[in-house]
Amino acid sequence: MSQARAPRADAVRNRKKILDAAREQISLHGPEAGMDEIAIAAGVAVGTLYRHFPNKTDLVAAVIAEYLDKVAADAEAAVARVAAGAHALDEITRFLERVVEASAADHAVKAVALPLGADPSDKDDAVRRAATALAALIQAGQEDGDIHPDVTIDDMYLLFSTAPTGQPAAARARWLTLFLPGLTTRARGVTDL
Amino acid sequence: MSQARAPRADAVRNRKKILDAAREQISLHGPEAGMDEIAIAAGVAVGTLYRHFPNKTDLVAAVIAEYLDKVAADAEAAVARVAAGAHALDEITRFLERVVEASAADHAVKAVALPLGADPSDKDDAVRRAATALAALIQAGQEDGDIHPDVTIDDMYLLFSTAPTGQPAAARARWLTLFLPGLTTRARGVTDL
């Protein structure tokens, strides 16, 4: 009785195709990617795109939300590992590596900054989940004495929003190497590179 | 050889007016500032603008080059002060503060990254001057033992290209605070904020 009808299959498939295409096109050409191009890349007509997302803003927001979901899930998994005994600083470092790495293929990351930076009260569930998990990670690192006591979630926001999305893997890795000591209580060793 | 005409004066004046207007408009509205708006702000017609710069890309490049001139001069002055006995790390820190601060008022700065990051051989004079001065600053800091030995000019490039231009002064200052320890041999103290 309560089931959604079968014909949804196509629509669901199309929605996914559209989101995939939008993510890819936005990554390739920035948010100025044209709706027509996204539609073509998705293999649908523009109208279909607009049936799923009433306007471009909403489509971009959906891409961001989807990304944020992944970030939140990733952060939550890291929190779980820390709770299970993993080293907090290690988990934070790897989490950041994954986020920055993902940013290479997804320009949308920078935009994640905005929802994270804003007042979380009336925000997306994913935003709150991510914020909660990140706060837990930071606190665990601080309790270990590894994360600098003044580090807050806003610093993560700064990190996300300034990651070098358009640059080669080496540059992204180096960038994180340079950024991490600012978060920790330790100086960077000569062997860090 | 055969030309040394006087009327250049007007053209030079126009070129300056256009660059000033372009810098201002791009700072105010980002690179999506319209060519017409820039022309109006410069007090010339669009045609004149296109006489001086064959297309928008070139105009933006010129704005960046101009900016780079200032950066180069700033870096050279810092080198001079270090040569005169100033503390290299202090000079580097203040130089970076100025650049990041300036980035708030000039959206174009981030784009400085591109010419800097590219192969400098066929580049603007300013690019080479800035690169030379920055290299000198870095080396001086390394000789003092303050700058981490693996830091190169490419790290400056990363820093320039990822500065949080669109954010409040506090965020920019915090961002530099977080970034600096990655360049130095020292951990960040609790009192650094």
Place this chain on the structure above:
Amino acid sequence: MSQARAPRADAVRNRKKILDAAREQISLHGPEAGMDEIAIAAGVAVGTLYRHFPNKTDLVAAVIAEYLDKVAADAEAAVARVAAGAHALDEITRFLERVVEASAADHAVKAVALPLGADPSDKDDAVRRAATALAALIQAGQEDGDIHPDVTIDDMYLLFSTAPTGQPAAARARWLTLFLPGLTTRARGVTDL
């Protein structure tokens, strides 16, 4: 011959719901009312709407035909009253008042003009019924000496097609006041307004 199926009931009900919704939406938003909106208002899917009416033009025509049915019935009732002894000019005047008044609530009315104005031979039954009844009314008025002898059914068409549908009640009443003397043999008195 070979069909007398029962399931027609649903289809008939749907057709009525669609016509009602179309009339209402067209009255509210003019003929630019969207097919989707009409379908939603009717509580059916667009596809169903298109099953009953192959395109928008046909749907609008059906709304008009339906309206024309009411006009025809109204005119026929007036004819019956005249046959029973009522004053023809009075009946014509009131009939016109009702039509013009109805036009306020139904933007479609003006379009009634088209079927009425066209050659009635291959037209809707309602068109012929209305034409017959109006001709009878006009003739009765002319026999009383009240309606100008050159008035024809085409004048009714002109009146229908130019009624001020989009204007306040006072304007509509005034418009009829101005129009009526053209149909009658009498000048407008000072006290007519």
Place this chain on the structure above:
Amino acid sequence: MSQARAPRADAVRNRKKILDAAREQISLHGPEAGMDEIAIAAGVAVGTLYRHFPNKTDLVAAVIAEYLDKVAADAEAAVARVAAGAHALDEITRFLERVVEASAADHAVKAVALPLGADPSDKDDAVRRAATALAALIQAGQEDGDIHPDVTIDDMYLLFSTAPTGQPAAARARWLTLFLPGLTTRARGVTDL
């Protein structure tokens, strides 16, 4: 010193071509005529059209204003002739004939109704001129005893706004024949048609 430069010639020509094309296209297809079609009909690119008129509303308004200018000039000429001794009712009749006749080639007429009907205080000059001239004509006719004493300029508005623009010349003439007795103190004679 105060002269407008020569190059305006082209622009002036284009503006006229655009207005002519807009008038024609709007007459042919109503105000839903596309901007592209108007541009093509004018022999210019869309951009040129938008250079002269910032949006469709303004273009339509310009067509109406242009029309209104002609109406105002026509009415003023009629007033002048009446002042010179011409018969007011004759002038009014011929003026209305001309307006209704013009309406055949210019759907915009109906729209004239709106500015005329609205509060004239902050309106176009042409609106005021037309209103003044029409009021003078009406008053002259009333002083002759030909125009019904309760006729006001709002009745002209009703007439303009309901003229049968889309119909053949005979229909337009007949329509005016039917409408005029409502404005005058005299019944329609049998020979009027």
Place this chain on the structure above:
DNA sequence: CATGAATGAGCGTTCATTCAT
């Protein structure tokens, strides 16, 4: 040389209509 009018591809969006389910 400067001017600014003209160009036209492109954008985000709508909506009558078609078609797979």
Place this chain on the structure above:
DNA sequence: AATGAATGAACGCTCATTCAT
């Protein structure tokens, strides 16, 4: 039959660029 997702031409409008004056 009914559904509603998909289609794609069309719309009003923008803006980097060209070219007649």
